[in-house]
Amino acid sequence: MFEAAVQGLTQLMQPVPLGWLVLGVALGLWGGALPGVGGPAQLAVLLPFAMLMTPINAIAFLIGVASVGNTGNTFTSVLVAVPGGSGSQATILDGYPMARRGEAKRALSASFMASMLGGIIGAFFLFASVPILKPLIRSFGSPELFMFTIWGISMVGILSAGAPIKGLTAGILGVLVSTIGQDEKSGVIRFDIGEPYLWNGISIVLVSLSVFAIPEVIAMATRRGKVAELTPLGETGIWQGIKDTFIHWKLVIRCSLVGVWVGILPGLGSSVADWFAYAHARQTEKNPETFGTGDVRGVIAPESSNNAKEGGDLIPTLFFGIPGGSSAALLLIGFVAVGLKPGPDIINTQLDSVFAIIWALVLSQVLASILCWVFIRPAAQICVLSFHILVPLIVALSLLSAFAANFAIEDIFTLLALSVMGFIMKKYGWPRAPFVLGVILGPKMELYLWLSVARYDMGWLLHPGVIALGLLIIGTFAYPVWRDARARRAAA
Amino acid sequence: MSAILSGRNLFTLFILLVFLGALVTASEWPLRASIIVLVLGVCGAGLALAQLIVDLRKPRTDKDTPRPTYETPSIETEDPSLGARATWETWAWLVGLVVMVPIVGLPVALTAFVLLYCRAHGGGWPISLLLTALVAGFIYGVYVQIMHVYWPSSWLGGLLEGIIEI
Numbered sequence: 001m002f003e004a005a006v007q008g009l010t011q012l013m014q015p016v017p018l019g020w021l022v023l024g025v026a027l028g029l030w031g032g033a034l035p036g037v038g039g040p041a042q043l044a045v046l047l048p049f050a051m052l053m054t055p056i057n058a059i060a061f062l063i064g065v066a067s068v069g070n071t072g073n074t075f076t077s078v079l080v081a082v083p084g085g086s087g088s089q090a091t092i093l094d095g096y097p098m099a100r101r102g103e104a105k106r107a108l109s110a111s112f113m114a115s116m117l118g119g120i121i122g123a124f125f126l127f128a129s130v131p132i133l134k135p136l137i138r139s140f141g142s143p144e145l146f147m148f149t150i151w152g153i154s155m156v157g158i159l160s161a162g163a164p165i166k167g168l169t170a171g172i173l174g175v176l177v178s179t180i181g182q183d184e185k186s187g188v189i190r191f192d193i194g195e196p197y198l199w200n201g202i203s204i205v206l207v208s209l210s211v212f213a214i215p216e217v218i219a220m221a222t223r224r225g226k227v228a229e230l231t232p233l234g235e236t237g238i239w240q241g242i243k244d245t246f247i248h249w250k251l252v253i254r255c256s257l258v259g260v261w262v263g264i265l266p267g268l269g270s271s272v273a274d275w276f277a278y279a280h281a282r283q284t285e286k287n288p289e290t291f292g293t294g295d296v297r298g299v300i301a302p303e304s305s306n307n308a309k310e311g312g313d314l315i316p317t318l319f320f321g322i323p324g325g326s327s328a329a330l331l332l333i334g335f336v337a338v339g340l341k342p343g344p345d346i347i348n349t350q351l352d353s354v355f356a357i358i359w360a361l362v363l364s365q366v367l368a369s370i371l372c373w374v375f376i377r378p379a380a381q382i383c384v385l386s387f388h389i390l391v392p393l394i395v396a397l398s399l400l401s402a403f404a405a406n407f408a409i410e411d412i413f414t415l416l417a418l419s420v421m422g423f424i425m426k427k428y429g430w431p432r433a434p435f436v437l438g439v440i441l442g443p444k445m446e447l448y449l450w451l452s453v454a455r456y457d458m459g460w461l462l463h464p465g466v467i468a469l470g471l472l473i474i475g476t477f478a479y480p481v482w483r484d485a486r487a488r489r490a491a492a
Numbered sequence: 493m494s495a496i497l498s499g500r501n502l503f504t505l506f507i508l509l510v511f512l513g514a515l516v517t518a519s520e521w522p523l524r525a526s527i528i529v530l531v532l533g534v535c536g537a538g539l540a541l542a543q544l545i546v547d548l549r550k551p552r553t554d555k556d557t558p559r560p561t562y563e564t565p566s567i568e569t570e571d572p573s574l575g576a577r578a579t580w581e582t583w584a585w586l587v588g589l590v591v592m593v594p595i596v597g598l599p600v601a602l603t604a605f606v607l608l609y610c611r612a613h614g615g616g617w618p619i620s621l622l623l624t625a626l627v628a629g630f631i632y633g634v635y636v637q638i639m640h641v642y643w644p645s646s647w648l649g650g651l652l653e654g655i656i657e658i
Contacts, residue, residue: 052639165543169507172536176514179529188525191517214586221582222575388613389623392606395586396627400635403598409644412598416590428500446528453527 001130001351008355012363017060020053021360024064025367031065032072033379034390040326040433041216042069044208045397047330048404051205051337056356058338063360066327067119068368070306074111075380078104078299088306090278094291094298101294108376109241110296111303112369114252117245118304119365121256122263122311127358129315130347137319137344143460145320145344146448147469149441152322154476155265157434167431174438175445177202185450202414203405204333207439210418212326213398215426221391238373244296251281251297252304259305263312263324277305311361318342318354321444326433329440504544511537585609597646599635603628 011017031042043066050058073088078095091111098107140148153175157167180191181201192198245252255277262273281301282288291298313328321343323329335342340353347354372379402415425432452460460466511533518529585605592601606627610620635641645653 165539165546169536169539169543172532172539173507173510175532176529176536183525186522186525188521190521190525191514218579218582222578388610388615389619392609392623395589396602396606399598399602400631407641409594409598412590412593416586424503428503449528
């Protein structure tokens with residue numbers, strides 16, 4: 001294991017992968033600082049380019065883009081009181097009042113430091129999970145893995161707040177979309193509507209672009225103009241912010257643990273991590289009455305948690321091939337495209353790549369915070385870039401990415417058709433992450449189900465692991481019902 | 493009546509019909525190819541029907557529809573009528589761009605789109621030309637020089653070639 005860790009670091013510390021990492025971090029921060037764009041949209045646009053890279057370059061680039069969005073989000077949360085992404089909503093509660101008081105630099109600096117420490121703690125847990133999970137993963141066969149895919153989609157679907165039925169339906173619809181094209185087991189061509197173009201199925205790149213990127217661009221174009229006016233940065237406060245984080249180091253560790261835990265559980269995204277951490281800080285810290293009025297602890301708690309989540313998120317993604325959310329799902333697509341095999345095998349066959357991912361995660365966090373400190377003033381201006389610059393740029397990149405999926409013009413038409421669906425899903429509150437997760441996990445789910453039936457007939461249903469996971473799935477279904485019933489009783 | 497025929501309900505109905513269509517189609521395939529579609533299709537159709545019933549019993553407007561937890565927060569325009577018009581306008585731009593792709597080719601359609609969109613929405617000539625140059629440079633640098641992409645021939649390109657040959 002130690003050898004693999006060194007090997008992973010050596011692979012990453014070469015000029016070319018490091019260059020891709022820096023570019024990925026810069027793009028991740030830029031995307032994070034744009035209000036309303038969000039990490040998945042940006043990742044969806046950049047994914048096809050990463051798919052053409054060597055594995056180590058793709059790892060460096062994708063981890064750079066995916067892991068620092070929450071750090072970039074802080075600019076909009078603190079300076080314009082608009083969350084840049086779902087992971088920085090709680091930061092507004094105290095970050096914006098601090099900025100209004102003239103302490104914007106202090107709030108931002110504390111958030112960068114907390115983000116960096118949280119990210120490193122998350123990466124440490126990913127590292128520590130390797131020896132713990134190794135024996136467990138080896139005991140898994142196709143029946144357990146089939147149940148895992150079901151659990152992953154159920155969790156992401158059901159935990160879509162306020163829309164559990166829609167979430168589950170979207171997940172199943174995603175699995176259905178994944179079945180389009182020729183079935184390798186039987187040779188049957190499924191749902192091709194007479195079009196040879198569909199024989200190879202629909203590229204996951206097109207699905208992710210149309211579900212995440214284009215609807216966000218439409219929303220951005222619809223808003224018009226700047227999102228809000230920028231609050232002045234002020235002159236001092238950077239060192240004070242760093243000091244604040246170290247003064248509250250216990251809070252950083254506790255909230256990072258909250259983030260890691262949220263990341264491990266499929267379906268709970270950054271937004272849950274930051275609100276959980278904020279609530280935890282309010283419940284456990286002294287003088288909670290100052291929260292919400294510009295207390296630096298209200299910035300440190302969510303920011304350390306949402307970055308620690310990234311490490312936790314990669315645990316099910318890498319070791320079980322079950323992504324916990326939208327960004328992890330897109331990362332999974334990129335990793336598979338460049339030859340990594342996320343799932344139980346990765347721990348035995350590609351451990352050096354796992355460690356390269358862990359190192360890339362650590363380096364990205366450090367680099368992101370340094371870049372934010374150094375370029376704090378120009379970076380703040382990104383939040384108020386006008387839509388007439390961003391919309392054509394993102395549309396152009398989206399279409400180029402779609403074309404790069406298969407180098408076929410038909411992909412552009414498919415993108416437009418699927419974008420209509422992505423837009424309607426966003427408009428009517430249908431969760432989009434379970435849909436994409438369904439498309440990604442569909443082929444695996446079908447393969448594991450078929451292998452289980454072929455190998456054990458119906459006997460696989462009695463495997464202890466299958467029963468345990470089955471109970472977990474039932475619990476996942478039962479929890480929202482129990483929660484709603486309890487809330488109704490309390491209201492009565 | 494208008495509440496029953498709302499866009500929300502029609503979309504849920506569409507999803508339900510997709511599942512039912514998939515079930516009917518898959519019933520003709522061998523079990524090996526249809527098992528996952530049949531199992532999940534039944535669940536999906538049941539859930540879509542349940543959602544439709546829930547929505548019909550408790551009509552909701554767009555604003556009070558709960559947002560999924562991990563979605564990027566929406567930032568809405570203050571004037572809803574302006575928002576609706578801008579949405580249609582943006583779709584028109586996108587459809588126009590996609591229609592232009594087979595006619596003039598992807599690189600030309602994209603660069604023209606960037607220039608025209610930026611100019612039409614208040615960007616000055618310097619920023620519009622700079623953005624266009626950026627996109628054209630990206631296409632040339634990454635797609636032509638690095639990836640050596642073969643661009644499918646466009647309708648206009650084919651026509652020009654034909655004229656030149658004549």
